[in-house]
Structures are given as C-alpha cells and as structure tokens.
Amino acid sequence: MFCAASARAGMIDESGLKPWENCALCHSLDGVSRMAKFPKLAGQVPAYIEKQIRDFRTARRTNDGEQMQGMAGLIADKDIPLVAKYFGALPPPPPADPPPDGERTAGQALYHTGDPTRGLPACASCHGKDMVAQSGAPRLEAQHADYVIKQLTDFRAGARTNDPGGVMAGVAAKLSDSDIRAVGGYLAAVPRN
Numbered sequence: 001m002f003c004a005a006s007a008r009a010g011m012i013d014e015s016g017l018k019p020w021e022n023c024a025l026c027h028s029l030d031g032v033s034r035m036a037k038f039p040k041l042a043g044q045v046p047a048y049i050e051k052q053i054r055d056f057r058t059a060r061r062t063n064d065g066e067q068m069q070g071m072a073g074l075i076a077d078k079d080i081p082l083v084a085k086y087f088g089a090l091p092p093p094p095p096a097d098p099p100p101d102g103e104r105t106a107g108q109a110l111y112h113t114g115d116p117t118r119g120l121p122a123c124a125s126c127h128g129k130d131m132v133a134q135s136g137a138p139r140l141e142a143q144h145a146d147y148v149i150k151q152l153t154d155f156r157a158g159a160r161t162n163d164p165g166g167v168m169a170g171v172a173a174k175l176s177d178s179d180i181r182a183v184g185g186y187l188a189a190v191p192r193n
C-alpha cells in the first residue's frame with residue numbers, strides 16, 4: 001500500500017526529480033550515453049556544458065536535430081549550473097577500442113602536433129586537459145567518434161556556428177574527411193583523465 005502510493009506519487013509529482021534526471025533519457029544518468037548521436041557528458045568541463053545549454057536555448061547552436069534545443073528551453077535557469085556541475089563531476093567515460101593503426105597514428109599526430117604545412121594548430125593546444133580552462137574548449141578524449149566527426153563536419157559546413165570568433169570553423173575548414181575520421185577514431189580510444 002505504502003509502496004504503491006509512493007510509486008504513484010512519484011509518477012505524477014515531478015518536483016522530486018533532480019534536474020539532471022531529465023537528461024538521462026539521452027545522455028544517461030552516468031553521463032556515458034550509449035548512442036553516438038548523444039554526446040558523453042561525464043567529466044566534461046562544467047563551463048562548457050553550461051555554455052552549450054545556453055547556446056541551444058538562444059538558438060546560437062542549432063545542429064542537434066531539435067532534440068537538445070527543446071530540452072534547453074525547458075530547464076530552469078537556476079538548474080543550469082547544477083546539471084553542469086553534476087555531469088562534470090562524474091567519473092570519466094571509458095575509452096573505446098582503438099581504430100586501425102594508420103588512422104590512430106594520423107589522428108594522434110593531428111591532435112598533438114597539428115600540421116604546420118597547412119597552418120593547422122595542434123588540437124591539444126586548446127583541448128588538452130591543462131588548456132581547457134583558458135581556451136573554453138571541451139574535453140574530447142573518450143567522446144563517441146561519430147559525435148566528434150559530426151561536430152567537425154558541422155563546423156566545416158557552417159551548420160554549427162557557436163564557436164567563439166569562428167575558431168573551430170577556421171580549423172575545420174582545413175580538415176579533410178579522412179583527417180576528421182582519423183582524429184575522431186583516435187580520440188574515442190584515449191582516456192579522459
């Protein structure tokens with residue numbers, strides 16, 4: 001009787017839900033989403049999470065198939081820092097299996113060294129663990145490869161335009177499809193620690 005009543009109460013009274021429980025359907029409660037169309041949020045930089053939610057809310061970022069924009073419009077303003085802190089503090093996602101050797105080597109070189117002959121800076125100069133606080137860039141290690149690939153393709157095509165000063169549009173413009181695949185596959189298999 002008690003259990004049935006509280007279960008029923010739980011179903012109609014959403015005030016008992018923690019704000020991040022609204023995100024779990026797509027991003028998982030542990031921040032390690034199962035499907036690549038939903039980014040993994042565990043261990044992500046909280047300021048980055050917050051900025052993306054605000055960008056979706058104001059339609060500065062619109063490359064989400066309208067799934068995230070709907071959610072970003074519903075979340076209470078006071079809850080935005082709370083969900084950012086929650087996901088940021090979760091244990092980082094486990095890395096994926098490494099891609100084939102050629103892809104891994106190419107992705108690793110691009111990430112850590114860039115390609116001066118093409119005016120490409122090292123991704124790590126902004127995305128590295130010790131750089132993200134000042135650069136405003138997100139952590140990319142252990143992200144779904146297909147998610148990283150989609151974001152880079154979207155920056156290159158102008159479908160995602162919320163990067164400050166167009167910094168990622170400039171980088172992505174110089175990347176080939178095979179660069180994008182290599183860096184996505186490489187990063188997915190690197191631990192985020």
Ligand code: HEC
Nearest residue numbers: 022023025026037039049052053063064067068071075083
């Ligand atoms: C119905 C599914 C859905 C729900 C629920 C949802 N999201 Fe998302 N979220 C998405 C999709 C889809 C994307 C981006 C896809 C893209 O750009 O390709 C996204 C992107 C994001 C990003 C950008 C991350 C990055 O690395 O670029 C953040 C941060 C985020 N969501 C946070 C949240 C939070 C916090 C909640 C709960 C308040 C939430 N989401 C609820 C579907 C969802």
Ligand code: HEC
Nearest residue numbers: 121122123126135136137138148151152162163168171183
């Ligand atoms: C000069 C700094 C800088 C460099 C160099 C740089 N990035 Fe970024 N990158 C950023 C910033 C800042 C953002 C966040 C944009 C925003 O606020 O939405 C970003 C966002 C991204 C995202 C979106 C991730 C997500 O979770 O939504 C990907 C993927 C990405 N960068 C990949 C790369 C790759 C690959 C390279 C190297 C080829 C690279 N970046 C080089 C600054 C940089």
